[in-house]
Amino acid sequence: MFVDHRGQHLNSLRNLLATLVTPLVYIADIPGDFALWGGERIRSRGELFEENESLKDEVFVLRTQLQKLVALKAENAQLRNLLGTEQKVEGRRLVAEIINVAPDPATHEIVINKGANDDVFIGQAVLDANGVMGQVTEVSSLTSRVLLLTDPRHAIPVRVERNGERSIAVGTGQLNNLNLQYVRNTADIRVGDLLLSSGIGERFPDGYPVATVVNIQRDPGAPYASIEASTEAHLARSGQVLLVWPDQEQRRQPQVPEENSEVEAL
Numbered sequence: 001m002f003v004d005h006r007g008q009h010l011n012s013l014r015n016l017l018a019t020l021v022t023p024l025v026y027i028a029d030i031p032g033d034f035a036l037w038g039g040e041r042i043r044s045r046g047e048l049f050e051e052n053e054s055l056k057d058e059v060f061v062l063r064t065q066l067q068k069l070v071a072l073k074a075e076n077a078q079l080r081n082l083l084g085t086e087q088k089v090e091g092r093r094l095v096a097e098i099i100n101v102a103p104d105p106a107t108h109e110i111v112i113n114k115g116a117n118d119d120v121f122i123g124q125a126v127l128d129a130n131g132v133m134g135q136v137t138e139v140s141s142l143t144s145r146v147l148l149l150t151d152p153r154h155a156i157p158v159r160v161e162r163n164g165e166r167s168i169a170v171g172t173g174q175l176n177n178l179n180l181q182y183v184r185n186t187a188d189i190r191v192g193d194l195l196l197s198s199g200i201g202e203r204f205p206d207g208y209p210v211a212t213v214v215n216i217q218r219d220p221g222a223p224y225a226s227i228e229a230s231t232e233a234h235l236a237r238s239g240q241v242l243l244v245w246p247d248q249e250q251r252r253q254p255q256v257p258e259e260n261s262e263v264e265a266l
Contacts, residue, residue, distance in 0.1 A: 092245040094118060098238065099143065106173060108134075108151035112241060115142045120243060123203055127242045131209035131232030132156065132197055136243075148235055149210070150175055158195040158210050163188055166198055169210060169229060175236055178211050180227040185218045187225065195229055205244055209233075 100111035114120050116139050124136040126146050134154060138145035147154050150171040158169045158180075165187055169178040183189060193213045199206025211229035218225045 094243045108148040110146045115140050115144050120144045125204045128233045128238040133233045157198045157200040159198040161194040176231045178229045183225050185225050
């Protein structure tokens with residue numbers, strides 16, 4: 001060893017032995033490397049599976065949120081339309097939500113989430129973004145009941161936009177359908193004419209869309225024509241409504257309809 005240390009005579013032999021042993025070292029490490037690679041492979045598959053399940057759950061949540069966004073988009077569109085209506089209404093107004101609908105198909109009523117605490121009063125006009133819906137008939141502290149135009153107990157004075165011809169539109173009990181009463185056979189009313197609230201009786205604001213004439217039957221032997229109209233308000237689709245307040249001078253007039261009698265907006 002002393003001679004080798006001084007003369008480095010065995011270097012060549014050591015290099016040869018190292019060269020011969022190196023492949024054996026790599027071969028000896030193969031089982032350990034394979035086991036390590038297999039473990040990482042199995043762990044990666046498990047992590048991918050967990051990540052996949054997590055992504056599926058996230059996609060499900062996002063789809064649910066998207067459904068809510070669609071509903072919010074439709075609600076925002078209704079609110080924008082109502083805001084457009086508010087700009088046309090003079091005086092105080094308030095947006096309310098429909099929280100209940102009468103289950104009886106013969107009764108056309110809704111319940112809104114505004115009441116006496118919001119100064120809602122019996123006989124108050126109710127609109128949606130497209131036209132007149134009806135009027136308030138019952139008021140509690142937090143809610144109010146609204147009688148729709150199409151209820152047989154409801155009547156509203158109207159005028160034809162084209163020529164000012166006046167009549168009274170009465171509910172038929174069929175959703176979106178009204179009948180005009182006491183219209184002379186010779187009256188100038190045509191299919192397609194738009195009917196507006198006339199303001200007579202000062203309960204409904206003047207000039208708001210009520211219905212469009214869809215059918216006219218004139219019997220020469222009858223004094224009055226039979227005229228049907230379709231409501232402009234979306235009675236079955238509106239989620240929000242607009243409450244309007246008349247001038248204080250109008251508020252002093254009695255607005256309470258008698259019990260068990262027809263609600264007439266005259």
